Amino acid sequence: MFKLITDSTADLPVEYLEAHDVGCLPISYILDGVTYGREKQLDWKEFYACMREEGKMPTTSQINPAEAKELLEEYIQTGGAEEILYLAFSSGLSGTCGNIGMAARELMEEHPRVKIRVVDSLSASMGEGLFVHKAVRMRDAGKSMEETARWLEEHVLNFTHVFTVDDLYHLYRGGRVSRTAAVLGSMISIKPKLHVDDEGHLILIGKVRGRKKSLSALVDYMEEKMGSWAEENREDCVFISHGDALEDAEYVRDLIKERFGFRNFLISHIGPTIGAHSGPGTIALFFMGESR
Numbered sequence: 001m002f003k004l005i006t007d008s009t010a011d012l013p014v015e016y017l018e019a020h021d022v023g024c025l026p027i028s029y030i031l032d033g034v035t036y037g038r039e040k041q042l043d044w045k046e047f048y049a050c051m052r053e054e055g056k057m058p059t060t061s062q063i064n065p066a067e068a069k070e071l072l073e074e075y076i077q078t079g080g081a082e083e084i085l086y087l088a089f090s091s092g093l094s095g096t097c098g099n100i101g102m103a104a105r106e107l108m109e110e111h112p113r114v115k116i117r118v119v120d121s122l123s124a125s126m127g128e129g130l131f132v133h134k135a136v137r138m139r140d141a142g143k144s145m146e147e148t149a150r151w152l153e154e155h156v157l158n159f160t161h162v163f164t165v166d167d168l169y170h171l172y173r174g175g176r177v178s179r180t181a182a183v184l185g186s187m188i189s190i191k192p193k194l195h196v197d198d199e200g201h202l203i204l205i206g207k208v209r210g211r212k213k214s215l216s217a218l219v220d221y222m223e224e225k226m227g228s229w230a231e232e233n234r235e236d237c238v239f240i241s242h243g244d245a246l247e248d249a250e251y252v253r254d255l256i257k258e259r260f261g262f263r264n265f266l267i268s269h270i271g272p273t274i275g276a277h278s279g280p281g282t283i284a285l286f287f288m289g290e291s292r
Contacts, residue, residue, distance in 0.1 A: 001139065002081075002083035002084065002085050002139065002144070002145035002148075003021075003023060003075060003079065003081040003083065003084045003085070004020075004021070004022045004023065004085055004087065004132065004135055004136065004139060005022070005023035005024070005025065005072070005075065005084060005085070005086045005087070006022060006023070006024055006025070006086070006087045006088070006128065006129075006132045007024065007025050007026075007027055007063070007088060007089045007096060007128070008024055008025065008026045008027050008271055008273060009027055009089040009094075009096075009124060009125065009128060009271065009273050009274055010024070010087075010089075010125070010126065010128040010129040010131075010132055011125045011126050011128070011129055011241050011268055011269070011270055011271045011274060012024070012126070012129040012132060012133075012268065013266075013268050016129075016266070016268075020136045020140075022132060022136065023075055023079075025063060025068070025071050025072075025100075026038045027060065027061070027062065027063055027089070027094075027096060027273045028060070028061055028273075029058050029059065029060045029061070029272050029273050029276055030058060030059045030060075030061070031047070031050060031056060031058040031272075032050070032056060036272065038071075042272065044244070044269050044271060044272060044275075045244060047272045047275065048243060048244035048275065048280045051275075051279060051280055052244070052280040057276075058272065058276040059276065060273050060276050060277070062094045062095045062096040062099060063096045063099055063100065064099055065099045065102040065103050065106075066103075068096075068099050068100045068102070068103035068104075069103035069106055069107060072084070072086075072100075072103055072104065072107055072116070073107060076107065076111055076114055081114070082113055082114050082115065083114075083115050083116075083117075083145045084104075084114070084115070084116045084117070085117050085119065085135065085139075085145050085148060085149055086100055086104065086116060086117065086118045086119070087119050087121050087128065087131055087132050087135060087152070088100050088118055088119065088120055088121060089121065089123075089124065089128060090120065090121060090122045090123055090124050090128070090196065090200030090201075091120045091122070091200055092122060092196075092197075092199045092200025092201040093124055093200060093201065093202070097118065097120045100118050101118045104116035104117075104118050115145070117145055117146070117149045119149050119152050119153060119156075120156075120200070121152075121156065121159070121200075122156050122157070122159075122196070122198070122199070122200035123156075123159050123161065123196060123200065123286075124161070124196055124200075124202075124274060125161075125241045125270055125271075125274045125284055125286075126239040126240070126241040126266070126268060126284065126286050127159055127160075127161040127196060127239070127284075127286045129239055129241075129266075129268070129286070130159055130237075130239045130286045130287075130288075131152065131156075131159055133236075133237065133239070133266075134151075134152065134155075135148050135152060137236070138151060155288075157198055157291060157292055158229060158288050158289060158290070158291075159286070159288065159292075160195070160222075160225050160226075160286065160287055160288065160289035160291075160292050161195050161196040161284065161285075161286055161292065162193065162194070162195045162205075162218050162221040162222070162225075162284070162285050163193075163194055163195070163218070163278070163282060163283060163284035163285065164191050164192060164193055164194070164208070164214040164215065164217070164218060164282070164283055165191070165192060165194075165243075165278055165279055165281065165282045166191070166211070166243075166245070166279065166280065166281025166282065167279050167280070167281060168190070168192065169279070170277060170278060170279030189209055189210055189211070190207050190208070190209055191207065191208050191209070191210065191211060191213070191214035192204055192206070192207050192208075192214075193205055193206040193207065193208060193214065193217050193218070193221070195221075195292060196292065197292060198292055211248075212251075215248060215251055215252050215255070215283060216255060218252055218283065218285045219252060219255045219256055219259060219285070221285075222256065222260075222285060222287055222289075223259065223260075225287075225289035225290060225291065225292075226287065226288070226289050226290070227289065227290035228290065229287070229288040229289055229290065230260070232288050233260075233262060233287050233288055234260070234261070234262050234263075234264075235264075236264065236288075237264040237265060237266050238253075238256060238262055238264065238265050238266075238285070238286070238287050239265070239266050239267075239268075239285075239286040239287070240252055240253055240265060240266070240267045240268075240283070240284065240285055240286070241267070241268055241269065241270045241282075241283075241284045241286070242267070242268075242269055242270060242282065242283050242284070243269070243270045243275050243278055243279060243280045243281050243282035243283075244269065244280050244281070245280070245281050245282070245283060246267070246269075248281075248283050249267050249283055250267070252283060252285060253265050253267060270282055270284070
């Protein structure tokens with residue numbers, strides 16, 4: 001059986017990773033001059049409190065090739081992995097995927113018995129997590145690494161993301177909206193609707209006035225995009241992530257239950273690496289759809 005590995009940007013709960021034997025490489029971030037990652041971690045609630053209450057602005061970095069090689073080699077040397085399927089954070093948002101690929105090629109040259117396959121999820125947060133989840137199901141059903149990788153690559157654009165943020169300022173910092181839009185939007189309670197496009201970039205696709213309407217708009221988008229994948233979503237699992245806004249995530253879950261009758265959900269917080277750019281109050285919805 002092959003080894004599945006992903007990045008911390010998949011925002012999957014530790015319990016999920018452990019229960020399904022999924023490895024996870026940490027992507028670090030810097031807050032108040034302190035680097036957090038593999039060696040040092042900050043509780044996610046404390047992270048969001050620093051942003052929300054103290055106005056602190058974290059920054060992030062990517063896994064470099066040397067670090068990626070070192071971390072992957074541990075799975076080979078201590079874990080005995082000879083087949084590794086690495087499911088990577090969107091190349092449209094980070095250079096991590098490319099760096100993992102470089103490290104994988106070097107390791108396969110040094111360890112001829114080892115095969116490492118890197119697949120670009122073109123996804124972020126629990127969209128990447130849903131990508132991993134589908135791979136887990138295929139692996140556990142007895143599919144080979146190649147069969148699993150091929151299915152994921154063929155269906156990568158069916159992994160649909162839609163999200164809204166509570167404060168436009170963090171998107172302004174990341175260059176997603178203008179300063180004027182951020183200021184005016186905050187004054188008149190405009191909430192953006194965004195998705196991840198076919199190249200794995202964050203794209204603004206609409207604006208809604210008011211928090212509740214913005215949450216309902218996520219479910220509207222799901223209804224528009226699911227198409228023939230509706231039964232797949234019903235039988236498997238819909239993923240929802242939040243930036244320290246559990247009640248709003250549960251509100252979206254309940255809307256989906258009421259409208260579509262779905263019962264299986266995985267709700268988790270958005271980790272600091274993604275949260276540094278989306279900010280507190282973000283709500284994101286991930287499902288299988290006809291298109292992004």
